[in-house]
Amino acid sequence: MNLSHLPIQVPYLPMEAKSVAQIPKGAEWQYEPKWDGFRCLAFRDGDTVELQSKSGESLTRYFPELVQALTALRAKRFVLDGEIVLFIDGRLSFDDLLQRIHPAESRVRKLSVEHPVKLVLFDLLVDDKGKLVATDVFAKRRKDLEHFISRYVDSDEILFLSPATRELENAETWLETMRGQLDGVVAKRLDLPYQSGERAMLKIKDLRTADCVVGGFRYGAREKLVGSLLLGLYDEQGLLHHVGFTSSIAAAERPALTEKLEALIGKPGFTGRSPGGPSRWSTAKSADWQPLRPELVVEVRYDHFTGQRFRHGTKLMRWRPDKSPRQCLLSQLEGESASPLGLIA
Structure with a gap:
């Protein structure tokens, strides 16, 4: 891979968003769909x-139609x-998009023809002259x-500009x-530069969700099949907390x-706070858990996040x-962890 003429190189982490409960107000904000x-x-x-x-990580081999x-x-x-998105019968389908991450090139090629993806464009980091913007x-x-799009993109069959409003x-x-189509709304400050790797945007979802590392699991009570996944988030020191x-x-x-x-059982599991032992509500057996190497990420929906x-x-x-475990941080929920008393102190 030769990108020597570009002012930024792979890997270059994108600017991310922090979850908030309400859409911010003010002339300094622009709003876009969260795809x-x-x-x-x-x-x-x-x-x-x-x-x-x-x-x-590289996505190049999975989306030949985008490369073309x-x-x-x-x-x-x-x-x-x-954002790479996939429409099936006019509706976004994340499940079908997941099928594109496949080891067989023949399968990838087949799906790229049957259900080609689109790339929704919402920011420019290096312009058509190779200049850093x-x-x-x-x-x-x-x-x-x-x-850039009006000059170089002739149709929206594959590439198109994300809608935006102030x-x-x-x-x-x-x-x-x-609901059920978009993943929410993203709010972006008009007066800020691009901040690689920082949560400098705000995202507002109809449902509260979080990306978590699977740091361990418990077997079910009746048979040796998984009963529950144990979820973890990293702190700023790199410790994985249950x-x-x-x-x-x-x-x-x-x-x-x-x-x-079971193929992933092994240390370290949780390196910060770990799942508790037996209590008045559990038995010694139900409290047993298997530590996992931190390789799997899941998105979960929740109602309250308090006390970490x-x-x-x-x-x-x-x-x-598509998401690295190391990107699953406690800071994505820091706003919900704070006491509401701080707002009126």
Whole structure:
């Protein structure tokens, strides 16, 4: 991979968003849909195209139709930020998108023809002259991105510009009417440069979700099949803390999942706070748990996060093979961990 003429190189971590409960107000904000797909930075330097995931891993081999579309652009050097999405019968399908992460090239090629993905573009980091623009404020980058697309993208069959609004009412309407389609709303400051690897944007979801590391599991009480997944989040010192569990695993999936988990049994498991031992509500057997190498990430839905843990059990939403475990941080929930008394102190 030769990207030597670009001012930024792979891996370059994208700017991320922190979860908040409400859409922020003010003239300094722009609002965009939060797409339900794979975050992607698209690099092009001459004949070389590289697609990079949120965690810095290569996505290039999984999406040949995107590589072809980006190679066909008349612009020879650029870096774009966007989201890979897949529509099935006019609706976004994350489950079908997951099928594209497949080891067999023949399978990837087949799916790329049957159900080609799209790349929703929402930021420009290096322009068509190979100049770094990530240091510019977002208001200028958005205008540059719009100019780039109008000049080089002839149709929206594969590449298209994400909608955006500065009207709060429009953003609220997206959040209320697009449930099950959009993953929420993202709010971006117009007066800030791109901040690689930082949670410098705000995301607002209709459902509260969190990405967690699977740091261990417990067997069920009646048979040696997985009963619950033990969830962890990293702190700023790199310690993995146990924050809760999820047991909403379909019965039909438990045998295969148990086999997958057992192959990962091993230390370190949780390096910070660990699951507790027997209590008045548990037996010694139910308190036993198996530590796992921290390789798996799941997205869970929850209702309360207090005292550095989920108050109740969480609902397993989906697996996130596109996300690095090290990106699952306690800081993504820091706003919900704070006492509300601080707001009126």
